[in-house]
Amino acid sequence: MKTKIVERALMELQWQICSETNLALFFPKPMTLDKQQKCWALADSIQQLPEVIEVVIGMNTLSVFIVSLPWSELKDFKDRLSTLLDDIPSKTINGKHIEIPVHYGGQYGPDLKAMANELGLSVAAVVDLHTEATYTVYFIGFQPGFPYLGGLSESLYFPRHAIPRTQVPAGSVGIGGEQTGVYPFESPGGWQLLGKTDTSLFDLNKSSPTLLNAGDTLKFTAIDIYE
Structure with a gap:
């Protein structure tokens, strides 16, 4: 049944x-x-x-930027891309694995307690679910070094704030919908903030400025938990 669902989705x-x-x-x-993985291969x-x-x-998702083409050639190019969808391979990236220590709750995670209440869970249960998963970096976006992570427990799916904060501290660990991630820099943002890490995700002084890349895996660990 699962195979049929996947095949129908790909169709x-x-x-x-x-x-243009x-x-x-x-x-x-x-x-x-x-x-x-199919996006990576495509x-x-x-x-x-x-x-x-x-x-x-x-x-x-994929976004393809091309040279400007007249409409007829653009339709032909789209048809060429469509042929690649007939049998999409998967690409596995054997990235590195890291652990990111987090201060959960309190001043570090101002949304943790309210989110736990809405989900009908204790604060400790939310932290347990968030730290027990192994996440995969799907891609880097929004900010330099910002990892969009797959692998969040469905029990923690939670909508973003309707009105984003104007300032989210660097290192904030949050949940937005079906995703979790870490803000490398202070910025506006609408994700639910669970905690904060001191781990630097972007450093221009290093040969590879971004700590994480697509295909890497990570786990969050709790340093402490504040109600």
Whole structure:
């Protein structure tokens, strides 16, 4: 049954022409690692096409930027991309694994207690669910070094704030919908803040400035928990 569901979902895939220089592909929900691995594989193939300037990978999505084409050639290019959807391979990235220690709750995670109440869980149970999972970095976006992570327990799915904060501290660990992640820099943001880490996710003084890259895995560990 699961195989049939996956096959049906892949049949729904269709490239969308967004402009004369951009096409986009969105995998149907739910978000999964298998679909992300297909995005990685497709990006490698598409990047080789002569018309392509850049392929940007998102969360189970792809955005392809190309040289400007007249409408007839653009439709032909879309058809060429569509042929790649007939049998999409998967790409496994054997990245590194790290642990990120977190101060949960209190001043570090101002949304933790309220979120736990809404979910009908204790604060400790939320932290347990958040720290027991092994997450995979699907892609880096929003800020330099900001990891979008797959693997969040469905029990912790929670909507973003309707009105985002104007300032989210650097190192904040949060949940937004079906995803969890870490803010490398202070910025506005609407994610539910569970805690904060002192781990630096971006450092220009290093040969590889981003701590995490697509395909890496990580676990969060609790330093302490404040109610």
